[in-house]
Amino acid sequence: MTRNLVVAGFGGQGVMLLGQILALAATEKQLNATWLPSYGPEQRGGTANCTVVISDEEIGSPVVDKPMYTIIMNNPSMEKFEKMVEPNGTVILNSTLITMEPKRTDVNYLKVPANELAEQAGSQRSANMVMLGVIGWLWKDIFTLEELEQAMVEKVGDKRPQLVETNKKAIELGYEFAKNII
Amino acid sequence: MTRNLVVAGFGGQGVMLLGQILALAATEKQLNATWLPSYGPEQRGGTANCTVVISDEEIGSPVVDKPMYTIIMNNPSMEKFEKMVEPNGTVILNSTLITMEPKRTDVNYLKVPANELAEQAGSQRSANMVMLGVIGWLWKDIFTLEELEQAMVEKVGDKRPQLVETNKKAIELGYEFAKNII
Amino acid sequence: MSEQALKVVIDEELCKQCELCVAICPVHVLRISSKINSKGFHPAELFDNEKCISCGFCAMTCPERAIAVYKPEVEKA
Amino acid sequence: MSEQALKVVIDEELCKQCELCVAICPVHVLRISSKINSKGFHPAELFDNEKCISCGFCAMTCPERAIAVYKPEVEKA
Amino acid sequence: MSERILMKGNEAVGEAAVRAGCRLYFGYPITPASEIAEYMAYRLPQVGGTFIQAESELAASNMVYGAAAAGKYAMTASSSPGISLMQEALSYMAGAEVPGLFVDAVRGGPGLGDIQAAQSDYFQLTKGGGHGDYHLIVFAPYTIQEVINIMPIAFETAFKYRNPVVIAIDGLIGQMMEAVEFPYFVNPDEVPLPNWALSGKFRHGYKKNVNTSLELDPEKLEAINWRLQAKYHEIEEKEPRYDYVGVEAPETLVVAYGTVARVTMSALKKMLAEGKSIGLFRPITIWPFPGKALAQKAVNAKRIVVLEMSAGQMIEDVKLNVFDPNKEYEFHGHPGGTTFTPSEIEQILRG
Amino acid sequence: MSERILMKGNEAVGEAAVRAGCRLYFGYPITPASEIAEYMAYRLPQVGGTFIQAESELAASNMVYGAAAAGKYAMTASSSPGISLMQEALSYMAGAEVPGLFVDAVRGGPGLGDIQAAQSDYFQLTKGGGHGDYHLIVFAPYTIQEVINIMPIAFETAFKYRNPVVIAIDGLIGQMMEAVEFPYFVNPDEVPLPNWALSGKFRHGYKKNVNTSLELDPEKLEAINWRLQAKYHEIEEKEPRYDYVGVEAPETLVVAYGTVARVTMSALKKMLAEGKSIGLFRPITIWPFPGKALAQKAVNAKRIVVLEMSAGQMIEDVKLNVFDPNKEYEFHGHPGGTTFTPSEIEQILRG
């Protein structure tokens, strides 16, 4: 079993954290995982993305140019990453912010109103956690919802305990959303 | 025609100057000449030597390890350079200061009381010029006495005009000395 | 001079919403607007042209030099 | 104390004939000797032990620390 | 037993050094190595160690020089332009036989360049960026775990041969996260002070310690140099490290190290699964270069493919060691901080 | 017509630079290069030029960087440890495409070493002692006259390719005297200011000049690097220089440069006179290395003898370019500042 995923968006959208939580959850399960960040040439602001690879074997390249899954949080990232996804791969896009129309026919699109769901959970800033929930459903063969929440708490709990509850709710909303539309 | 010569002694004995004057005299005659200094590892004081090559052809190595001629001004240099001279070569030694006995049988020794003759000329410091006169006689096929004196004046005249006369006298004494004993 | 001529003109695309101009204005006539520019910033705006004394402090302080300031001529003449 | 005991002892092999000691001696009892050491220097020498006041200035000044200085004990006791 | 923790490469460099017994870090910030310094600034005080932010890379490298000459495990980390500024110190340390650990998080050059992962310091690190005949021992790990595994070896090797050691990584290894374990913890108090250490402690009996790279007598300096060369030859005999994945005597031999080797892995495994006659030779030490092993692996190879994130540097060592004009040498490079992608490599390997 | 004058090598370096049109010298003293600075300190004020004793080699090299970026012939001279300190500036200048002349009077290393003639900076100079993929153009003349002949070419080449140029000499060339002539005198006022020069003078029409080696976008930096590589390839095609003395297709091919080549001359001529099948291939540029010409000369050679005042550096380029395992490669070296003697070389060549 090997899964890989690219998460892309603006610097402030928490795409790095999303990836780290997945890598952490995998590590806790004694799976192998790599998390690889990539920042644009702008020193501040601008777009950012990270690549996560999870596997029960030794991981080859942490660099992935044809990801199986992508989570895309904004238009510029849609421009850049939509075309990279592997044929038959899955594109999870934040339909709240992405106005561009999907262009490919050989991949599966999953439109998630991430910011809206996050707002329901308590804060737009948890849109990344909604997406975590969505991936959680898609990868339920690997993780339970609890395992993902647990990893989130480990990552976030110490520094910003006040976010834990909102995040949990966001993860669950994402999970439910995915469950219902798939 | 190619001649080479090593001049060796203490730092203060003017061995470098002697070599430079020969190189200069050769250059003025449109011959080729190289002058190569070598200082001991001591930064100050200690022994020093220079190698002069004069030729009417293009000069190959300015480094000479088996010189045809050597002028040796003191005991430590005798130790080091006597053995290097080419078989049938000529060792001109300063008999005023060198107490060591010549060891080789395959070279010609020329003992010159350089300091004494220099004293006669006016200053012990002109011992190097005595040796220049000796070489002048040995290399009379190349230089006239006047040419050597001329080169000496060019080298020394500007900086220490007061030395010119003494030096001239020393060169002449050396020349005469060589002429008489050979 | 027409009443409408603005004393303070802010280039919204240059503005980075730092609020230094807002904080420095001695008569408090600047604020952050609800508009959004192409970089995602809400630019500053002048909300009371009348009260503005054209002191230029906002322009001097603006790190982006997004502000131009004008003074009505011969107003009191 | 014997009259002959030297107040100033110079290690001739260390001396470099710089003359700093000669110049500094307040009572002028040092000079450069006619001896020659293995490096070719003429070492300094004390030529009037009597007059030397054992002030130590020569030793302090000597860059080679070639000088040792002694003072007669209880001389005036 | 040590546990597996998800850790950033740069932090793992710091933690590995601490666990290897290093308590002295002297550094100057530079992307993408700054996180190593930052980790050490936070971590060393916890274990009674000292972190110093030096005024420059010149100062940092000379502080390492001093601390290592005093007999202690000491290190610095920097990136390409900073490493250029350390060349004098490195040449001195090699000449005076002082150990010391240098991490180079190689970035795109020349000049200020960019801050992305690169391998274009290969020549600088392996041929001697500084003056004179000397060598640095250079490890080029390809995963965070390998960085960790190498760390104690790096210090030990430095001290064993009294020679500076470099660990060459890049921003990709430094910034990625992966689960790692630290199977060691060396108590620095138990590392004996070598008897050449400057400290006054070995002076008893008037055998003072003097550390210098100066020898004004050329004959003596030549003798010292031949002695150093003998040491380097010994290192070339004993210390080359490499890894090989592939069929026994491949037709296509790929040579790559560090990040490039790791990116190659995916394509390689795919092709091996397809039964292709291919193999990846991965130098772990780039000096000493594992040339003999490489030549052996290359015996049957028709095609030798060298992949570097540079315009072509290691390829010279590959050719010098294989030294067979009847093979096809193929170079693919990315100078300037861009990285190979797995698909690109797959395409290259499929030829 | 120029007259023949007996001159010291180091002074000739200075005089040649002045006559080539250089009016800006920035230097820091170091044996055996100090005399170049001393000559310039005395000479430049006579011709309206400027001599600056910099606070360090870092400063000196960056002053050259600034002055050359301003479009002027500028230079410095140093020796091995000082050259190590210039590696960052050299990498930057190559990256930002700034010309500038550097003289390296190579001395024995590593570290402080000694002050005698050596050739152990070959790797540092030719492989890029600094970081990143770049090359310096390196001349290695073997007589004072050749230094003089090369000087204007060195400046022109630097400006033509906008790349730093090194003239590698050593204390032997620098301190010896020989009769030389200066067949040129360039008036610097007649050298036009290139349009990339920083000065404000080319700014009219809002096309300001910006000189930088920074490019944070890795794709763009890679493109810049490939462009630089194309330039280097062009230089490799057009600018290699060498000299050859010997029979047409020798059995024994000797490869040596600089001082070693000169010392070899005596023995070589003797053996040629004896009718031996021998030849001396002498690279005048050590980068670009005249590899094609060498390979051609080596076609019939059984034995290739490389002589260097180092522990063996150029030998790698010799092997890479001849690239034939069926020849015998023989290396003889003197690391540490000692020089070959003519008899020693004769003995080596006679086998």
Added chain:
Amino acid sequence: MKIVYERPKTLEKVVNHYCPGCHHGILHALIAEVLDEMKLADKTVGVAPVGCAVMAYNYLDIDWIEAPHGRAVAIATGIKLAHPDVLVFTYQGDGDAASIGLAETLYGAIRGVNVTTFMYNNAIYGMTGGQMAPTTLLGMKTTTSPYGRDPKREGYPVKMAETIALQDGTAFAARSALFNPRAITETKNHIKHAFELQMKGEGFTFIEVVGTCPTNWGMTPVEASEFAKNEMVKTYPLGIKKDVKGSETR
């Protein structure tokens, strides 16, 4: 309408890369204003540092060079001696000018090179993400002084303006700031004065500018400006430290 303030001509009309509220932008603008007023843009070369201002060359419409970290004054010296009639200034961070480049900066002063150096003192390494600078205040937490700068461990803040003023080749050395219109005006006066002295060949001119780094100080721009005004100036007192032409021209 009379123009009270318009964007200076020499300031290129592009969005710079500085963080919102960073004072680097103010200092850029002041230099541009003075160049406009003195009509010098056609005979000026700027030297950009390695630091947040590394791309300053994109913002002022003059010739520029980007120097290696810390070597700006050496680069400037080379340019100035190549073209003695050209105005040359270096624009540097505190790390660039006072840490890695300390020797080069001081030698500008010792040698009395006719160039002007701006040192933007934000008490931090901005570009590399908030490490300690030589100017970091005692007690300040940075990524490399995570326990707060303790002089026993991390040494003392370096006082560049004073140290430069002590050197005999310095014509002008001052420390000013940008936290309010008065400080900004003062800084602009210094710039003009320094450029005038340079054009007259009086020697090295140096302006240490107390700025801000909202991003790495973890403050809003307004808070950062306040911090500069209330805290920074305690360690870095503003004022002219040396002026060879003080009485004449001011």
Added chain:
Amino acid sequence: MKIVYERPKTLEKVVNHYCPGCHHGILHALIAEVLDEMKLADKTVGVAPVGCAVMAYNYLDIDWIEAPHGRAVAIATGIKLAHPDVLVFTYQGDGDAASIGLAETLYGAIRGVNVTTFMYNNAIYGMTGGQMAPTTLLGMKTTTSPYGRDPKREGYPVKMAETIALQDGTAFAARSALFNPRAITETKNHIKHAFELQMKGEGFTFIEVVGTCPTNWGMTPVEASEFAKNEMVKTYPLGIKKDVKGSETR
């Protein structure tokens, strides 16, 4: 006979390589005397420079390291942090400490490193044969200021003791000399005081020692000492520039 003066034990009994009359030898001896008196030879590491004193390691019977040119204080910092209980001093020339090594030396003071630096100020580069030093007096001819040092061309003499004194991490900074017994005694007192401060962990201690270079000044040793006393001190006034424990211990 009572001993007034005997060669210090820590001064090795070898002929040094200094020129006759050079004050380097006096400074060596004073350090040796203090080490003897304080019984520190067994816990001292000296850092030799590149300069005439490059082989100082042959003359004092303590552990030594020979640093790259100018980097002595950085080397010393590394040693001191490796062995905080050991006395560490650097012995440097003026070129070494104040030109190429200016940043490293100043950072000893800024950082307040517990080491002692001796800077032998002979206004020249002795080892390399008489080039200009940062400390060369105005008007002095050297091989690289052949027309006499002119501040417009060659800049100004650098005042290290004062510049070091200005830095907050400095515990002691003084300038003294060796041209007569009184100056020598004063220098020795400084050395002892500096070593004491170092052992107490008070910070950086710096002693600039005005010396001579008869060889490159073209003077006899006696003339050179006179020149130091009469001319050097005009540019380099002797005295204590800073002493954190001045009142207590002196």
